[in-house]
Amino acid sequence: MTSAGPAAAIAAAVRRGERSAVEAVEESLAAIAAGEELGAFNTVTAESALQRAHRIDRAVAAGEDPGCLAGVPVAVKDNICTRGVPTTCSSRILEGWRPPYDATVIRRLNAAGGIVVGKTNMDEFAMGSSTENSAFGPTRNPCDPARVPGGSSGGSAAAVAAGMSPLALGSDTGGSIRQPAALCGVVGMKPTYGRVSRYGLVAFASSLDQIGPIAATVADAALLYSAVAGHDPLDSTSIPEEVGDLSDALAGEAAGLRVGIVAELSGEDIDGDVSARVTAAAQSLASAGAEVGEVSVPAAVFGLSAYFLIAPAEASSNLARYDGVRYGLRVPAATAADMNAATRTAGFGAEVKRRIMLGTFALSAGYYDAYYGKAQKVRTLVLEDFAAAYERFDVLIAPTSPTVAFGFGERTADPLAMYLSDVCTVASNLAGHPAVSVPFGSGAGGLPVGVQVMAPALGEAAMFRAAAALERAMADRRRAGSASP
């Protein structure tokens, strides 16, 4: 069995009445305050968190069971709606907006006894790979504050890595849970498209977006995933199938698991220190009894170009709703059209404007077939290439990010360089498949490297099995005294 993790430990102790939820929340709030300079949070919900904690402690004292997340502090990405609590998407355009309702994931989190301690910083509207595109300033990587935490869920990954909360929710449209988890040395998981309700997630690219957990261990990630996943009639793309019990998978038994190494994601696009860790991961799975081989998934790489047409196309449509009338910011002007333009000019940052223009262009008459239409065809090829690979393998492994955490400003001047950060992650979104990043030792400068495990749609159990096996292998090697096997 892999170690349960800090979130499971808190929940177990609170449920048994051995530890108070108030104490767990106070500890979290103190860590958030101590790490303020990291810029991980946009809003800290100290008062409501403590109130909820008191309620949970009273419930336990009355003999009730608050649920599997009893008293566990959870940090929530600031694009997930929380009733009455600002939900900014780290954008000026949503300034002052307080959602009138909770996202389904928040309702489930509360129902399981979890406690929201705050809303985390992110790239504006989840567009970016470094959290440098936040209107409120960047988040710093707790492993090295001179470097980015990755993005767009950089605040959520930093919060978990810095011990501010044992769990966090992020959103992943092209890698935004997995890549920051990799760069901060924690676990980040994107579920199968439709497994977790998107109701109350501010839409970026609706056919790609998915909410998922960030945690210190694989088991903790599975715990949060299980608490929030499942069918929701409020999301028309929600999957009706049962989520199923994952405890078997979390035993991390690799024997008999067929593991494919994605050939296209082990070449020159990937830094040597990162590739070396993926090779080490493959070796440790093989020595644990897995059948490991190489497999070609050509469209995994072409997927990046398709993603950067499909995601902006959907974003240009989704972001049309910020018109100065319905939400947040309004810059007054003589006519409605002028007000609309002035609000959007002042409210959106440079990257969001770039995406809206890219998307509008890709969808415009005369260019639609050449760009958006072609990108959709590539999306089909991604699905076909994955389907072929999964005939031979249960899971695929690859790097999560082609490099370790980079420095502030290194990629901001060149959007293409920033987009290339996503080369390993976007294919799973295009296919709607689950994928998880597991810390597997360190690379250049002693910075964390994440190994990505991908699985076919609804293949979360196999994915968690391989992830837990990797985590266990890493722990064994640490115990044996070698940090970098």
Ligand code: GLN
């Ligand atoms: N970095 C990618 C982008 O900029 C992915 C973002 C995400 O997953 N939200 O679009």
